[in-house]
Amino acid sequence: MNNRIKIIISVAVFISLSYLSLSLPFGCDSDILINLRIPKFLGIFISGFSLATAGMVLQLVTKNPLADPFVIGTSAGSMLAIILLEILGIYSYGFVSFFFITISALFFTYLAYRISRFSNSASINMLLSGVAVNSFVLSIIVLFVIFSKEQSLYFFHLSFGSFSYSNYTSIIYSFLTIIVSSVFLLIMMNRISILSFDEEKASTLGVNVERIKFILFIIVSLLVSASVSLSGIIGFIGLMIPHITRYFFRGMSLKSLFLMNSVYGASFLLLADVISKKFFYPLEIPPGVISSIFGAIFFIYLVMGSNGRKRTN
């Protein structure tokens, strides 16, 4: 099939899912549409966009098909910052909070990367050190939750993710963040494509590999913070979606691949929302639950697939 037709179909699916997400359950007044459903839709879009893009960048940088902000500990890093700010009572949607959340996410991502550098085969171990960092951060979060006596805090809300309480102020900050990081990504695009092939070749071409990696980690942290501060942790989107897009659009330029990737990320989260509303309303199934069900199965499929390939070699 022609790539152009695939793009048209994907966009059509995206638009119809958007329509369903906005109109389900049927029958609502304009007040609810404007104040609840549109912010929720925008939140889903921003989250899907940023998580899928972050996953793609991580997979290219670490050259590991299983890399994902959720697995590596970036999401948990942002969540830790949110919980800490919440305990101190100064959490609000604003640049200061956002700065801390991003710094925390960056710190733990880079920590995972530095730890993996101690070993020879870095691309495999980034995932392992990431898993270690991730569980370390998550247990610190649980400790905080246990010892903050008064409230269960945002913990429940953040650990599975929910878009129900999105409002325009929170969306504006996340929206600005993804715009800024997308612009940086576009500027960096050529270097990413060099980096994704061969690091040694990249350094002989005069590319400062370490610096570019660091900048890319900053972008990933920004994207993930935009998503986590909106909705909490939603796992496996960054793992699953890049594989699907790469499978559908083989041989496409990296720029268009990134674009389609973000469309797919948003579509997937919209699908999770439509499933929740269509089959479970008035109960809400958190999007993180649905994405993890699909994502974990996909993860197993990838692991088994890679083993199979090794055996044939």
Place this chain on the structure above:
Amino acid sequence: MIKNILILFMFFVFFTPLLYCARIISLLPSYTEIIFSLGSGGELVGVTNYCNYPDEAKKIERVGDYLAPNVEKIYLLKPDIIFIGGWKNSFIKDINKLHTNTVVIPDETSIDDIYRSIRVIGKYLGKENEANELIGKMKKELAEIKEKSYKKVYVEVDDGGWTSGENSFISDVISKAGGINVFNDIKTSYFKADWEEVIKRNPDVVILLNTSKKSFLKRPMAYKISAVKNKSVYMLKSEERDMLSRPSPRIVGLIKKLNDIFNKK
């Protein structure tokens, strides 16, 4: 002299059986509270980490939390009776190895089930009369609550819209207090409600257990809910939270308080 010795002897003969008391371990805070209100608190030798009511319970040896009690410590305390809940008691096979008297009490899902638990505990402590008295007192106090407001009540158990449906203890407490749980038609006891549906169902009173009032009022379109308009959003204090989450005699006090809240004009 002989007379004095005789009196002393008689004293021991009569009072030694009274001085003997059972060594009880309670593995749920609600059982601790029931045992204390039956007047057998002094016989408790072990309670869970969460038993904080009445104050005397805090001084008793702690044997861990409910899901993972410290069996070794329980053994060292040499209990005669251990009260265990029917909920998730997979540790019971370890406790059964201690060859003590274990009493498993089924879960409480309504106020009437508390009466059953009180009766069971009273039977094993030899305090049937006290148990019946306590039940009678609770029933009488609940019967005094006559004014039913039939207000729609939304209880948020955990932040993010986690609430309780029809067959839950909380739902029964609300109906006894004269209100109606807005999610009465959902047959699940604990679930996450869609925020849009909460707004559509428009509760008259909102009771928050773990959500802060500030963050609740900040949610989009919270101003549409009539509870917010009438300033009837309440966050329970930690003591009241304990009352609501433990099926113990203290629930009557909370029901009265909720009834006052529901009847506020």
